[in-house]
Amino acid sequence: MPRRTATMLASTLLFIALLCAGVLLPVPYSEMSPGPTVNTLGDARGEPVLDIEGRQTYPTTGHLNMTTVRVTGADYRMNIVETVYGWLAHDNVVVPHDTLYPDGKTEEQSTQENAEEFTQSQESAKVAALKQLKIPVEMRVLVASVRKDTPAEGRLHAGDLIRAVDGKPVKEPGDVAKLVTQRKPGDRVVFTIVPAKDAAAAEKARKEPTTTRKVTITTVPAPGQNDRPIVGIEAGTDHTFPFTIDINLADVGGPSAGLMFALGIVDKLTPENLTGGKFVAGTGTIDDDGKVGPIGGIEMKLVGARQAGAQFFLTPSDNCATAVSDVPDGLTLVKVEAMADATRSLEKIKSGETADLPRCSVG
Structure with a gap:
C-alpha cells in the first residue's frame, strides 16, 4: 500500500475513533436551555393559572409571564460532542453536573426538592400579595417535619398545629425550640x-379549629450536644386566607415564580x-414580606421571555449584573428588590413613562 494511502487511511480511522469517543464518552456536564413561559393571568391546560373564589375579581389584560429553564436530568450524561455544541450555542449554557445536582443528588431527590420549593413559593406569593393589598392573613405555627428515630416520631405529625408548649402560647416557629430548650x-x-x-x-x-389535644414527649440530648434537649421536630408556618386562591x-x-404569582394575584x-395590556415577563423568589430574591438560569429566562414576545423583564436586583451581560434585543430589564418596586414599575410601563424605570446596569 502506498505511504500516502496508508497515511490517509490511518488519519481517517483516527478521526472515526475520535468521533466515536466523542459520541460515546460521557463528560461531567449538564445543559441549561430556555424553557416555556406561562402567563399567570391566563390559562394553562384549559384552566386558570390563578383561580380565586370567595372574593371579587376583575378582568385583566396583557401578560405577567413566569419563566422557566430546561435542564438535563441528573442521570443523563452529556458526551463531548453535545458539550462542545452547547458551549458554542448562544441560547444554551453548559455547566458542571455538580452545579445542578450537588453531592450526588438523584433526579428523584431534585424533583422532590423542587416541588417543595414550588409549594412554598406559592404560599409566600399569596401572603405577599394579600399584604400588599392590606388584606389580613393569619399565620399559624405547625410541625413542618418530624425526624426519624426521635421521640416525636409517631406522636407528632407534619401539619399538626402547635398551640402551646408546656402551656405557654406559641406565636413564632422559634418559640418552639426556645421553650423546649428551657428543659433538660x-x-x-x-x-x-x-x-x-x-x-x-x-x-x-373556613372555620377556626377548636379541637386540641395534649401530647407529652420525653426529650433526648441533641446529637453531639448532651446538654441540649430536643424532641425531633422542625417547626414552620402556615397561613389561613380569607378566601381561596388556587395556583394550577x-x-x-423551584421557587423562582413567586414574584410573578404574587403580581398576578394582585392584578386579579x-x-x-x-x-395596561403590555407584555411583561419576570422571575424572582419572594418571601412573606414581599422581598424579591435571586434565581438561577437568568440568561435562559431572558431568552425564553423574549422569544415569547415580552418587552419588559422584571429582574431581581441580585441577578442584574449577570443579566445585563447579554440582553436579547428588544427586551428592557427592570430591576426589582421588592414587590412594591415591581408594582410601581408596572404603573410606569402601563402609563408609558418607561424612561423613569429602574433598570439593570453594569456594576
Whole structure:
C-alpha cells in the first residue's frame, strides 16, 4: 500500500475513533436551555393559572409571564460532542453536573426538592400579595417535619398545629425550640396541638379549629450536644386566607415564580389593570414580606421571555449584573428588590413613562 494511502487511511480511522469517543464518552456536564413561559393571568391546560373564589375579581389584560429553564436530568450524561455544541450555542449554557445536582443528588431527590420549593413559593406569593393589598392573613405555627428515630416520631405529625408548649402560647416557629430548650434532656414536654386532619378540615370549612389535644414527649440530648434537649421536630408556618386562591400549574418546580404569582394575584384582585395590556415577563423568589430574591438560569429566562414576545423583564436586583451581560434585543430589564418596586414599575410601563424605570446596569 502506498505511504500516502496508508497515511490517509490511518488519519481517517483516527478521526472515526475520535468521533466515536466523542459520541460515546460521557463528560461531567449538564445543559441549561430556555424553557416555556406561562402567563399567570391566563390559562394553562384549559384552566386558570390563578383561580380565586370567595372574593371579587376583575378582568385583566396583557401578560405577567413566569419563566422557566430546561435542564438535563441528573442521570443523563452529556458526551463531548453535545458539550462542545452547547458551549458554542448562544441560547444554551453548559455547566458542571455538580452545579445542578450537588453531592450526588438523584433526579428523584431534585424533583422532590423542587416541588417543595414550588409549594412554598406559592404560599409566600399569596401572603405577599394579600399584604400588599392590606388584606389580613393569619399565620399559624405547625410541625413542618418530624425526624426519624426521635421521640416525636409517631406522636407528632407534619401539619399538626402547635398551640402551646408546656402551656405557654406559641406565636413564632422559634418559640418552639426556645421553650423546649428551657428543659433538660430526659424531661417531659407537653405540646398542645390541633391534629393535622382537624386543622385541614377546619380550613376547608373556613372555620377556626377548636379541637386540641395534649401530647407529652420525653426529650433526648441533641446529637453531639448532651446538654441540649430536643424532641425531633422542625417547626414552620402556615397561613389561613380569607378566601381561596388556587395556583394550577403542573410540571414546574423551584421557587423562582413567586414574584410573578404574587403580581398576578394582585392584578386579579384590583380593578386597576397592572400592565395596561403590555407584555411583561419576570422571575424572582419572594418571601412573606414581599422581598424579591435571586434565581438561577437568568440568561435562559431572558431568552425564553423574549422569544415569547415580552418587552419588559422584571429582574431581581441580585441577578442584574449577570443579566445585563447579554440582553436579547428588544427586551428592557427592570430591576426589582421588592414587590412594591415591581408594582410601581408596572404603573410606569402601563402609563408609558418607561424612561423613569429602574433598570439593570453594569456594576
